[in-house]
Amino acid sequence: MAYNLKINGTAHSVDVDDDTPLLWVIRDVLGMTGTKFGCGAALCGACTVHIDGVATRSCITTVDSIGDSAITTIEAIGETPQGAALQKAWLDLEVIQCGYCQSGQLMSAAALLKETPKPTDEDINSAMSGNVCRCGTYQRIRAAIKQAAEA
Amino acid sequence: MDTLNLDAPTSGPSTSRRTFLKGGGLLLGFALLGGMTTSVFAANAAQVTEDEVKAPFAPNGFIRIDPKGTVTLVMPMVEMGQGTYTSLAMLLAEELEVDLDQVQVQHAPPNDALYANSILHIQSTGLSSSVRAFWTPLRQAGAVGRTLLIAAAAKQWGVEPGTCKAAHGVVTDGSGSKHLSYGELAEAASKLPVPAADSVKLKEPKDFTLIGTPAKRLDTPMKVDGRAIYGIDTKLPGMKVAAIAISPVLGGKVKTVDEKAALAVKGVHQVVKIDEAVAVVADHLGAAKKGLEAAAIEWDDGPHATVNSADIIKELEEKSKQPGAVARNEGDAEKALGSAAQRIDAIYQVPFLAHATMEPMNCTVHMQKDSCDIWVGTQVPTLTQMFVAGVTGFPKEAIRIHNHLLGGGFGRRLEPDGTVLAVKIAKHVDGPVKVVWSREEDIQHDMYRPYYYDRMSAGLDADGKPVAWTHRIAGSSIFARYVPQLFVNGLDPDAVEAAAEPPYALPNIHVDYVQVEPPGVPTAFWRGVGPTHNVFVVESFMDELAHAAKQDPVAYRKALLTNNPRALGVLTLAAEKAGWGTPLPDGQGRGVSVAFIFGSYVAQVAEVEVGTDGAVKVNRIVCGLDCGMSVNPDTIEAQIEGGSIFGLTAALHGAITIKDGRVEQSNFDNYLPMRIDEVPVIETHLIKSSEAPGGIGEVPTSIVSAAVTNAIFAATGKRVRTLPVDPEMLKSSS
Numbered sequence: 001m002a003y004n005l006k007i008n009g010t011a012h013s014v015d016v017d018d019d020t021p022l023l024w025v026i027r028d029v030l031g032m033t034g035t036k037f038g039c040g041a042a043l044c045g046a047c048t049v050h051i052d053g054v055a056t057r058s059c060i061t062t063v064d065s066i067g068d069s070a071i072t073t074i075e076a077i078g079e080t081p082q083g084a085a086l087q088k089a090w091l092d093l094e095v096i097q098c099g100y101c102q103s104g105q106l107m108s109a110a111a112l113l114k115e116t117p118k119p120t121d122e123d124i125n126s127a128m129s130g131n132v133c134r135c136g137t138y139q140r141i142r143a144a145i146k147q148a149a150e151a
Numbered sequence: 152m153d154t155l156n157l158d159a160p161t162s163g164p165s166t167s168r169r170t171f172l173k174g175g176g177l178l179l180g181f182a183l184l185g186g187m188t189t190s191v192f193a194a195n196a197a198q199v200t201e202d203e204v205k206a207p208f209a210p211n212g213f214i215r216i217d218p219k220g221t222v223t224l225v226m227p228m229v230e231m232g233q234g235t236y237t238s239l240a241m242l243l244a245e246e247l248e249v250d251l252d253q254v255q256v257q258h259a260p261p262n263d264a265l266y267a268n269s270i271l272h273i274q275s276t277g278l279s280s281s282v283r284a285f286w287t288p289l290r291q292a293g294a295v296g297r298t299l300l301i302a303a304a305a306k307q308w309g310v311e312p313g314t315c316k317a318a319h320g321v322v323t324d325g326s327g328s329k330h331l332s333y334g335e336l337a338e339a340a341s342k343l344p345v346p347a348a349d350s351v352k353l354k355e356p357k358d359f360t361l362i363g364t365p366a367k368r369l370d371t372p373m374k375v376d377g378r379a380i381y382g383i384d385t386k387l388p389g390m391k392v393a394a395i396a397i398s399p400v401l402g403g404k405v406k407t408v409d410e411k412a413a414l415a416v417k418g419v420h421q422v423v424k425i426d427e428a429v430a431v432v433a434d435h436l437g438a439a440k441k442g443l444e445a446a447a448i449e450w451d452d453g454p455h456a457t458v459n460s461a462d463i464i465k466e467l468e469e470k471s472k473q474p475g476a477v478a479r480n481e482g483d484a485e486k487a488l489g490s491a492a493q494r495i496d497a498i499y500q501v502p503f504l505a506h507a508t509m510e511p512m513n514c515t516v517h518m519q520k521d522s523c524d525i526w527v528g529t530q531v532p533t534l535t536q537m538f539v540a541g542v543t544g545f546p547k548e549a550i551r552i553h554n555h556l557l558g559g560g561f562g563r564r565l566e567p568d569g570t571v572l573a574v575k576i577a578k579h580v581d582g583p584v585k586v587v588w589s590r591e592e593d594i595q596h597d598m599y600r601p602y603y604y605d606r607m608s609a610g611l612d613a614d615g616k617p618v619a620w621t622h623r624i625a626g627s628s629i630f631a632r633y634v635p636q637l638f639v640n641g642l643d644p645d646a647v648e649a650a651a652e653p654p655y656a657l658p659n660i661h662v663d664y665v666q667v668e669p670p671g672v673p674t675a676f677w678r679g680v681g682p683t684h685n686v687f688v689v690e691s692f693m694d695e696l697a698h699a700a701k702q703d704p705v706a707y708r709k710a711l712l713t714n715n716p717r718a719l720g721v722l723t724l725a726a727e728k729a730g731w732g733t734p735l736p737d738g739q740g741r742g743v744s745v746a747f748i749f750g751s752y753v754a755q756v757a758e759v760e761v762g763t764d765g766a767v768k769v770n771r772i773v774c775g776l777d778c779g780m781s782v783n784p785d786t787i788e789a790q791i792e793g794g795s796i797f798g799l800t801a802a803l804h805g806a807i808t809i810k811d812g813r814v815e816q817s818n819f820d821n822y823l824p825m826r827i828d829e830v831p832v833i834e835t836h837l838i839k840s841s842e843a844p845g846g847i848g849e850v851p852t853s854i855v856s857a858a859v860t861n862a863i864f865a866a867t868g869k870r871v872r873t874l875p876v877d878p879e880m881l882k883s884s885s
């Protein structure tokens with residue numbers, strides 16, 4: 001079935017089964033590979049995108065559930081003030097190691113800052129504990145979120 | 152940030168060059184450096200380029216400079232998060248006299264002659280060896296480049312090369328009035344005879360301007376906005392994607408597949424059956440996975456269908472009763488044990504572990520008539536090429552390996568099994584196909600860190616000092632499979648690493664190894680390999696000895712390290728920074744561990760809190776480190792932080808278990824990673840050193856578990872001898 005998706009402000013038409021996860025539409029059908037596949041079961045957060053500003057695991061979000069909602073991916077998160085501040089803090093503090101999970105980390109963090117501009121440690125734990133990093137960059141992620149919140 | 156470039160490559164494999172390098176560069180006029188030259192460098196915002204860069208000035212495998220001034224440094228080792236693309240670039244740039252923001256780095260093609268790691272003798276990123284192996288060769292390569300560029304300028308000016316100087320990619324004459332950029336010199340320098348690498352003069356460490364400074368990483372800007380390309384992000388014209396199911400029991404085979412049902416799924420093109428796996432080829436992975444499910448595969452489990460963890464452990468227990476291949480024998484440990492005032496015995500066990508890299512296993516293959524292209528992130532490009540040659544029958548020159556950034560390695564990508572499987576599938580597919588494993592396949596068809604079963608004995612004299620030490624290790628030999636030429640007389644050097652040579656003065660010591668192979672469970676290197684198991688055992692047992700001797704664990708160790716000043720140094724530093732000896736609330740404790748591993752000295756003090764329900768919370772890790780001269784100190788700290796968490800994850804949560812020949816764990820809900828709400832504060836204290844550089848990536852992973860379990864003992868009086876930590880065992884009666 002054909003769907004019209006609004007991603008990063010651009011309309012895309014795709015023809016896939018109703019139950020196709022958004023992740024594969026973004027990555028394989030539309031070729032935007034910044035959003036990552038990690039677990040396929042909303043357990044790691046690597047695939048996080050924003051749907052109408054809300055951090056959403058695209059690996060379990062089917063294409064038929066999106067409707068007219070606006071999708072934002074890592075490729076465009078730098079256009080939001082939170083995203084830009086976080087990207088800068090991520091680089092200032094050298095958060096990143098392998099980087100594979102960091103698209104998802106940044107998307108979760110951007111949603112957090114939009115909702116809670118001055119997050120406490122508890123806020124950070126609750127917003128970010130769905131995002132796994134096997135390189136173990138968590139200490140710097142926490143510091144970078146705090147730095148971005150001060151920006 | 153600059154512009155994004157998400158364009159797919161425009162044509163087939165040979166011209167598949169990613170284009171993100173072009174376009175985005177801002178031009179940095181040399182006016183900024185004094186305005187004496189019209190030449191420019193392209194300062195690339197995207198600093199990792201995928202395919203080979205051709206340039207006239209290419210004096211060795213590592214340096215490419217074109218007339219426009221683009222400096223490309225070819226990276227012999229691969230970037231998997233450890234920061235090697237920055238630290239190796241720093242070694243080159245230091246001697247070449249260019250700034251890091253003037254260079255881009257490129258993944259090396261497979262070529263052992265040019266890019267072999269001098270410690271591993273193959274182009275392999277492992278053993279925390281990149282800086283150690285390339286410390287001299289890359290500085291020499293940079294110096295060769297600088298020497299030639301200076302010579303080219305001197306020739307043009309008709310002056311002695313010794314009167315000229317190079318800095319920031321520009322050669323200046325003795326008067327300081329003439330300048331030529333490296334781009335302007337590239338053609339002329341390429342025509343000069345290349346001096347031998349060991350004939351050029353290297354800078355004195357006191358003159359380093361880059362090495363030892365906390366440099367910004369070259370690979371991270373592209374990792375904050377989705378531009379970084381990992382193997383799994385490969386895009387090619389006409390490419391299909393495939394989901395795969397491998398026999399749940401190792402050695403099992405496909406029995407039945409409902410091809411028709413799979414093909415009925417929209418977007419599915421083909422079902423490929425090979426002996427041990429089924430792949431469903433489709434337009435996108437959503438369709439491929441749906442098709443794979445519809446295929447309702449039935450398996451013939453084969454000979455390993457009854458393998459269970461309990462049986463594997465029982466066999467280890469039995470076989471470890473017999474002597475093994477001797478790794479070290481000094482004095483007479485048996486005799487000294489017999490006459491000791493006090494004898495302590497213990498059995499330690501560590502489980503199978505999966506790597507669970509965030510980027511699941513994947514590989515893209517384009518089989519052609521008499522050649523093939525492979526797009527993958529691998530720690531071993533030449534070995535991969537050799538394996539693909541084996542499975543295709545093509546000469547290795549016909550196999551083009553396009554390496555990528557790795558979404559985690561941890562040793563998993565030292566194994567070409569995923570590529571071999573992808574090639575077997577691609578043989579049946581017309582055009583390029585990307586095979587992507589699900590997380591479940593990734594965990595259940597990993598190659599696992601071996602289960603080790605260790606028997607420890609020690610004798611103490613009347614003062615509590617160790618007079619005898621025996622350590623028997625039983626477990627699978629990775630070397631016997633991976634590097635059989637180094638598996639000599641039944642001894643696996645990796646299995647005994649850090650056990651055969653503990654840092655302490657131990658007068659009578661006997662260490663041996665018994666090879667026991669678990670049926671149907673493939674084993675492989677895992678971050679920290681031998682030491683990650685042995686340091687846990689040795690340092691836990693040393694803690695037991697201190698306790699038996701009624702001595703403080705730090706003081707006890709110090710007394711045995713009087714002839715090992717660097718080990719003593721890190722132990723003293725970590726203990727001091729951690730506030731060793733200062734009181735902690737009830738239910739909390741501090742533990743220590745110390746080791747010399749991967750060429751570095753390291754000590755950690757862990758602070759833990761154990762609840763009445765047995766739950767362990769690690770609050771703080773303090774690390775003292777002497778890794779010799781440091782190249783990029785910020786990366787070293789990052790490795791201590793991340794590597795400690797990798798080790799903590801294993802110590803607290805990690806276990807792969809086998810039931811009926813199948814791995815029981817499948818995803819991050821039952822193979823638990825540490826998450827942000829669980830991690831401790833980690834502090835790194837670096838000892839300034841002028842010693843040769845040591846390794847770092849696997850050091851913290853190896854040291855952390857004993858510090859934590861020793862802290863658990865301090866908090867509860869309960870000794871953890873089997874990993875992962877079992878909260879049941881730590882429940883208090885109150």
